[in-house]
Amino acid sequence: MNERVLRLLDFAQIVSAVTVRCQTPYGEERARALRPFATLTDARTALADTEEGSAYYRLKGEAVFARTKDLRSAVMRARVGGILSPSELFQLAETARSVRRFARIFMELSERAEVSRFAERFQALDLPKTLEDEIFRCIDEDARVLDQASATLADLRSSMRTVTQRMRRTIDEMVKSTSVQNYLQDQIVTMRNDRLCLSVRADAAQHVRGIVHDQSASGATYFIEPERVASLGNELRRYALLEEREIERILSELSAYAAPNADVLLEAFEVLGAFDFAIAKAAYAHAERAVKPELDEQPILQLVQARHPHLDLARAVPLDIRLGDSFTQLLITGPNTGGKTVSLKTMGLLTIMGLSGLYVTAAQGTRIGWFDEVYADIGDEQSIEQSLSTFSSHMTNIIRILREASPTSLVLFDEIGAGTDPTEGASLAMAILDELRARGIRTVATTHYSELKAYAYTTPGTINASVSFDVETLTPTYRLELGIPGKSYAFAIAERLGLPQTLIEQARARLTTTDERVEDLISHLTQRVHDAREDHEQAHRARQDVERLREQLEERARIEEEERMSRKKKADEEIRAYVKRSQREADDLIAQLREMATSGAVKDHELTAVRGRMRALAPDPTLVMAPRKRSNETLAEGDEVRVLSLAGQKGSLMSEVGRDEWLVAIGSMKLRVNRKNMELLRRAEKVEAPVVMVKRASEGVSPTLDVRGQTVQEAMVEVDRYLDKAVLSGYHQVTIVHGKGTGALREGLLLYLRTHRRVRTYRQGGEGEGGSGVTVIELA
Template identity: 45%
Template sequence: MDDKILHTLEYRKILNKCSGYTQTSMGKQIVDQLKPDTNIDVVLLLLKATDEAYTVDRLKGTPPFGGITDITAATKRAQLGGTLNPHELLAVSNTIYGSRRIKRFIANIHEDEEVEILFSLSEGISEQKVLEDAIKSCIDESAEVMDSASTELGQVRRELRSGESRIREKLDSMIRSSTVSKMLQDQLVTIRGDRFVIPVKAEYRSHFGGIVHDQSGSGATMFIEPEVIVVMNNKLRELRMREEREIEVILQKLTALVGDQAEMLLIDIDLVGQLDFIFAKARLAHVMKATMPRMNDRGYLNLRKGRHPLIPLDQVVPLDVELGNSHTSIIVTGPNTGGKTVTLKTIGLLSLMAMSGLFVPAEEESQLCVFDAIFADIGDEQSIEQNLSTFSSHMTNIIRILKQMTTKSLILLDEVGAGTDPAEGSALAISILEHIHRFGCRMVATTHYSELKAYAYERKGLINASMEFDVNTLSPTYRLLIGIPGRSNAFAIGERLGLPQNILDFARGEVKEEDMRVEHMIASLEENRLRAENERAEAEKIRMEMEVLRRTHQRELEKLEQSRDKLLEKAELDAQEVINKARSEAERIISDLRELAMAEGASVKEHKLIAARKQLEEAEPKQRKKIPAKTQNKARTIESGDDVKVYSLNQKGTVVELIGNKEALVQLGIMKMKVSLDDLELLSANKSDKPQIQKQVTMVKRTRDDNIRTELDLRGDNLEEALMEVDHFIDEAFLSNLGQVHIIHGKGTGILRTGIQDYLRKHKHVKSYRLGNYGEGGNGVTVAELH
């Protein structure tokens, strides 16, 4: 891809944003070198990797890249036989540890959520645990070689500490004596050039033997190594030299280990950099509220609510555009400052981003194409250095584009033909556009020339478009209107600003009648479009209101059914308790009668007592039957018109019609309801029988879906009702071992959201909660994490 195009479409600014989310220098380097790819298979792979990282980042957060540094230079030097210093070896150890943490992080996620590409990359990381342990056993976190690195080093350092201690004791005894202390500038022991010295006043220099190592700036103080400790200091120097030699041996051994694993370490560094780069793309997608586009290589582009990523969210106007289906070229007309150039840059930049494996700020299901090249001639490219006018610069660019374009290219032309005589410019623009269109490229071009409106109208595969302009506010809305050519709006603007009417009338008289008819036609199209959009918005509003009412009524019906069932169950329990008491009393009386008969020799027969107990049992009210166990094959032969029994309701009915392969519409008395085929038992296959309307009113309980809900929609509920549903929903989710649930409360006034979140904060099964991310519903959804 031409670097000039990348600069024109501000592609580098997107990479700078992405680079800000990398955590390693390797990842940053990959981002800085990123360019769009023209192979659709590669692009799909890049996007899939970004999608996996987006999912991981949303569910588990960012992988731990801490402690990882670019050890490429140190590793290559070790491979060539150079010796690494302790800081470099520590960096190698920390990078090995950090790489292993990332590998395990992704492996753990892969067990729950399949992330094939990330897992494949992380599996390539070698776990250099032996090398890491070898370095850590010799070098501490401060990059110092430890005494335990070798036996020899430990022995030398013990002798060093012992020798230093003896020297200090000797010097301390000297400076404490009254004879010597008066000759000293300060009563302290210091070091000059790795040798212990004492500060002596200059006039007493001759009273001390030994070596002068330094003097103060004023010359009043001499730093002298007394003769009595010269030999001791010499011994220390020899020990320090032994220490340095032993440290060098240790560093060489560790460096050799790094050199042995250099190839694997370099691969690890590359893989970690790629993972960092992929997760940086995912974090950029979160920040931009971007989505994964669908890709093709057949020249089809369909942006839904596409936004320019460099314009703030509160200012950008979404763009809807389709190219490559019924039309392969779009001619955008309209006044300056209306957003035509931004439209071109948005189409081009989002295409480049998708071809680089980046998500694009657009609605889901947006489609973009993998072009073999994108060419753009945008903006005023007047060049003083090359002595080229604006028109010449545009022509130079267009000539280059015409030479390099292919049938799989995307061409973006801004103000084609501008900068010269309008008559010649419009003719030249039509000729250039006609050549590109016939060549088969995908093209979006902007222009001021009204002649191009008729040109686009007459050509198959071309379509007019314009940037909407609000005459009432005298300002553009920056909305792209496909199928409607742009209007000049000059007369309307002049009239609104107060231009005298006679001037306006004269001006209108100068305009050709044909041009006026075109303007009136465009105005009529705009009015019809606005009316259609308003009607569609009103219809959508009514549909949403009806949907809310339907859900509300459905929930009320469910609540009534649940309340009825609870009342019936309580009544049955109360009745059973009364029956149990009566039975116990009857048993007691019968037992007393039997004992009395035996005691008095009365002729109360045992069979009469048994008959009395049987009559008592028969008088006992029957409870509702429980739903019997269902068989696997009873519902297989059910057809329309069959008499069936509904297990869950213990009711008989007739099948009115089958709905798909899993449900049937069943007539139950005066009611019809959808019932799962698994909940039906075939009684008879008499299709001629029509369902009879029962005289008695039958209460019906709707069957529940066997699937566990992960979402609860509370829109339209009041707070009290909502909290009851949330309590039941959380308990159900907890018993089903769900880790995360979504509660949809809508945005509204925020009362429902606040009440639900206050309730979740105190619930024993709720570990944490948060508002939904982009793609989850935003502020209208609360996501709860369960214990």
């Protein structure tokens, strides 16, 4: 892309805005090189990176990178055996830790397809953790080699501290010594050439044995290192040299750790740079409320609610612009300062941004086609050095555009044909536009010429557009309207500003007939468009009113449904609580009856009391809800039914107790239920009469007892009495007919028979005996 065009369209400010958001030198390098890509594939790949950066920004917020310098040259030195500085090594470890941290974060986001590409790249970096661990063990964040880096270094530094303390103690003693104090200028110990020195008067220097390291500017003071301190200083210096060698050995060893991982480290810098750049682009997009454009293979533009990114977000007027679908040329007209040039630059800049892999300041639905080059002739580029006028400068640029542009180029002209005689300029402009149109080159131009407005109406593939203007306030609205040309409003503006009416009338009289017809045509079309827009807005408002009413009705219906469901849920919960409570009380009664049966005979008044409590467990009629449906099928004893008024509880019919009313067994409960509140589930199975061979001792006791239709509690009492009578009658085996039904009665009786004193064994009825509908008992 031509650097001059990028400068004309203010792309450098976009580059700067992205660059300052980068945190690594590798990301900054990519940001500074930001340009439109040479192929559509590369542009889409870069846009995909921006999309992943935006996804990460949305999921995790702004990423934090290790603040390091560019370490690529350091890694290359290590690769060939060079020794890295403590700072370089520490930053390498910081980089490795940063890579590991991002790999861990992406592992947590592994289910997110939005960040899969960077996740794969980070997780592919195989940096050994021992590298960073060893560096952090030896070097701190201030790039100091730590004592713990080696035992030798720790010993040397311990010795150095000991010698330093002896030196300080020795020189302090000399300062306090009366034999030396008389020769001192002051009692302050100073450092000269990294040596501890006394401030000795010049006239007494011969009385202090030692090495003179310096003299004051006045010559009155000598800075002398005492002889006793000097020997210690020499010893300290020897330790310092040994320390330097040991530190160099440690750094060499750590650099050797980095050398085998040079390729992985260099790749890590690339991945960090790409991710840092993607996050910077995402942060810029977030700040500017930019969206991802769709990159199209065809050279088209469809900008939805677009705005120039350098304009104040709150004040910018969005533009809807399209080009290249049904027309290839767009002519924008209107008054000065009306926003024509801003519209032109917005189209060019957003195109370049999209083709550079950036989000654009527009709304969803924005499409940017593939343009291999964007050409622009904008502004006054008069060249004094080349002796070119404004017109000549523009024409030189236009000639170059005509020579280089292709059908996949986007050409932008600001005030095409300006700077010369209006008639000749308009003619030249139409000839240039004809040539570009014939070659299929997408072109956008701004103009004041009335001839070009008429040209757009009569030329296929070319349409007018205008920036509207408020004549009353003399201010542009900056709204771009496709399909109609704009007026210059010169007379209206002059009149509002106070130019005498006579002069305005004289000016109008000088207009040619053609000019008048064009202006009248523009006014007529403008009025028609405004009327159509007003009708459209009224229809839109009406649709909005209907939509609001529909939403209100839906919301009201939703609230009513929620209230109905809430009432139903509450009623269901009350019923379930009642059934659960009744079941619990019934179980207690069963246990009580079992205990009474085990202890001996049941007294009549106790049985009456228990039966009274069982009847009290019948449901409260107020809990019965309206049925959902009613079956017309006839019912019979033993049928399995669903009780609709008890949240669909299942039960079996015992007997009909009234008109359309049945006695229903539900678990351990026996309820009176209206026919309309029941739904037939399954017909009762016929139980064949069992064939039992018994020894009859009494004609009054049958070998078979039928307890169908009774509750578990009632059947237990009945079975207990029957077994006593059967034993007294001499039976060894009897049969209890309980039916199949829900199985609750059978299970309750089996549980009771398991511990009954009269029962030796029991079994389910066999074939021909009644099957699971009966239980055959062998008496004890």
